[in-house]
Amino acid sequence: MMKILITGAKGQLGQDCAAVLRNKYDVTAVDVDELDIVSASTVDAAVLSLQPEIIVNCAAFTLVDACESQAEAAWQVNTDGPANLAAAAVKTGARLIHISTDYVFDGKKPVPEAYIESDPTHPVSVYGKSKLAGEERIMGKTDNFIILRTAWLYGLNGKNFIRTILGKVLNEPQTRLRIVNDQYGSPTWSYRLAMQIDRLLTTSARGVYHASSEGYCTWYDLTKALIKALDLSAQVTPCTTEEYPTPAARPRNSILENKHLKSEDLNVMRNWQSDLQEFIKTHGHELTASLTRKTTGAPS
Numbered sequence: 157m158m159k160i161l162i163t164g165a166k167g168q169l170g171q172d173c174a175a176v177l178r179n180k181y182d183v184t185a186v187d188v189d190e191l192d193i194v195s196a197s198t199v200d201a202a203v204l205s206l207q208p209e210i211i212v213n214c215a216a217f218t219l220v221d222a223c224e225s226q227a228e229a230a231w232q233v234n235t236d237g238p239a240n241l242a243a244a245a246v247k248t249g250a251r252l253i254h255i256s257t258d259y260v261f262d263g264k265k266p267v268p269e270a271y272i273e274s275d276p277t278h279p280v281s282v283y284g285k286s287k288l289a290g291e292e293r294i295m296g297k298t299d300n301f302i303i304l305r306t307a308w309l310y311g312l313n314g315k316n317f318i319r320t321i322l323g324k325v326l327n328e329p330q331t332r333l334r335i336v337n338d339q340y341g342s343p344t345w346s347y348r349l350a351m352q353i354d355r356l357l358t359t360s361a362r363g364v365y366h367a368s369s370e371g372y373c374t375w376y377d378l379t380k381a382l383i384k385a386l387d388l389s390a391q392v393t394p395c396t397t398e399e400y401p402t403p404a405a406r407p408r409n410s411i412l413e414n415k416h417l418k419s420e421d422l423n424v425m426r427n428w429q430s431d432l433q434e435f436i437k438t439h440g441h442e443l444t445a446s447l448t449r450k451t452t453g454a455p456s
């Protein structure tokens with residue numbers, strides 16, 4: 157049975173990957189407490205002892221704003237980490253599947269033109285720069301890799317926009333939410349991306365692939381769709397990026413076209429609206445229950 161090592165396995169994609177791949181393969185799923193990808197010697201020891209055929213790197217420093225003030229840590233995890241995994245993969249002949257991001261682009265393409273894999277990169281944040289450098293470090297060490305650039309990830313587990321917004325809607329219904337309506341992207345379900353990774357495992361695919369949902373929307377559109385799917389009511393107002401300043405700059409256009417997956421007939425990604433519906437149908441109750449603040453009765 158094929159042996160797979162998943163790093164960053166407690167993150168939102170890592171958990172979905174482990175759940176999907178465990179059904180079929182011999183999966184070892186570890187996070188930073190067991191395998192810190194920043195430590196080259198730890199990575200070497202783990203890979204040499206396990207001898208996996210595939211390494212799926214879901215580990216990353218993903219807090220985009222925090223990357224601005226913790227740049228050194230971001231570069232270590234997002235750049236040195238993938239380089240360490242690539243070096244270890246070369247020693248054992250493993251194929252490295254690494255996850256990257258739409259934030260390697262500057263978003264200056266006019267909406268709704270989508271970015272394809274060969275478009276020039278130009279990240280505008282520390283997060284984007286460190287992720288791009290991670291891609292380049294892998295490419296400098298091996299050809300035996302798949303880099304999957306995804307976007308706007310959400311899932312049942314971990315930190316994501318959907319959980320943040322839903323927490324506010326459920327717990328502070330009187331608060332009017334201002335949501336950015338001039339950044340465009342494709343909300344992507346981490347479970348669907350895990351299915352895409354699964355699809356690629358039994359192919360000879362190598363190189364850079366875009367892997368995000370089909371279709372696009374703004375953060376405001378996503379908020380409205382989420383509220384509608386859960387049959388909730390909330391006060392939501394659209395705003396501009398300038399009206400909602402953040403430490404890190406973000407691309408206005410994050411729309412990715414899965415050109416290589418499609419041309420190789422490997423694309424399993426679906427429309428963002430149908431995936432959001434399915435996500436809510438499957439996990440809506442669990443999600444709302446986990447986000448609803450428990451109120452304790454006043455002492456009598």
Ligand SMILES: NC(=O)c1ccc[n+]([C@@H]2O[C@H](COP(=O)([O-])OP(=O)(O)OC[C@H]3O[C@@H](n4cnc5c(N)ncnc54)[C@H](OP(=O)(O)O)[C@@H]3O)[C@@H](O)[C@H]2O)c1
Pocket residue numbers: 163164165166167168169170187188189191192193194213214215216217218233237255256257258287306307308309310314315
């Ligand atoms: N989230 C998005 O919207 C988005 C968009 C585009 C691309 N991506 C990419 O998709 C991938 C998966 O993202 P995600 O949302 O699943 O991220 P996530 O939920 O933040 O998971 C990342 C995991 O990596 C762990 N980690 C951090 N430093 C590590 C280290 N030195 N060694 C080993 N593990 C470490 C984290 O642990 P701690 O939580 O303890 O730090 C966390 O469990 C990442 O490559 C990310 O860049 C994400």
